[in-house]
Amino acid sequence: MTSSTPHTPATGQRFLTGLLGAPIAHSASPAMHERAAEAMGAHCHYQLIEIAGAGRDELKSILDGVRRLGFAGINVTFPYKEAVVDLLDELSPGAKAIGAVNTVVVRDGKLTGHNTDTTGFARAARQLVTNSNHGPVAVIGTGGVGKAIAFALADLGVSEIRIFDTDTAKARHLVSLLHNKQSIRVADSVDDAVRGAVGIVNGTPIGMLPNRGTPVPDALLHAEAWVADAVYSPLWTPLLNAAKAKGAPVMTGRDLAIYQAADAFELFTGFAPSTTEMGIAFDAVMVKRYPTPNAA
DSSP, X not given: OOOXXXXXXXXXXXXXXXXXXXXXXXXXXXXXXXXXXXXXXXXXXXXXXEOSSOOHHHHHHHHHHHHHTTOSEEEEOTTOTTTTGGGSSEEOXXXXXXXOOSEEEEETTEEEEEOHHHHHHHHHHHHHHHHTTTOOEEEEOOSHHHHHXXXXXXXXXXXXXXXXXXXXXXXXXXXXXXXXXXXXXXXSSHHHXXXXXXXXXXXXXXXXXXXXXXXXXXXXXXXXXXXXXXXXXXXXXXXXXXXXXXXXXXXXXXXXXXXXXXXXXXXXXXXXXXHHHHHHHHHHHHHHHOSSTTOO
């Protein structure tokens, strides 16, 4: 997406957006979206809607409020990316295929679900996939972000996707969604998934503070396989620190966070934001929160 100048058609416009999920106090999204708007002379208020344990009826009420209160749209994160799907009026083709939504756009009273985790991860990981000759990639976790990552890898043309989840039924379901599009299989274990893979992606919350675990034992990491983590709180998870120590190419959750936010911003507003400005805002949040980002 292209960077915007202060003299854009967005100048003077106001946008109300937000994020639904729990826990979300750590989110860098408000800073990124509000700075992107400011850089183009507009104003965005990005509201955190932190509600834990919401059932179907409560989610429907929240979404009805979003529809009626002037929101341009909201992002949706854990644990509601799949739960909101059948509460929306329409789905983009990508969100429908995945069965998970991280962006809901309000237009003319209608709620349309999109998935910018997929487009964002594809943008973030393209060079890693290219550099590793589109070889096989292991995806750990099949929740909303794990599913989006698998679809992104299929779009990037990796030779095989190996899926591992402790919930085998969820892993099999994801494979069924992609089997006509890509060589993909359920792995019996993490070891089975990563053996011979040129890339490893953590699509689980493991490693997100306060959790200090890792989804892949250190002994399975090596310099020939790149490692990416969707977690960005902290930016340097135990998994990434271990992979870096082994000499592996690594990708923190930074680029995914920025690119998915940029794609969502454009869907909300119709204007392409500056990913540079969003990155500056993201980095400022991280520096404030984690003064020593490389500490394990």
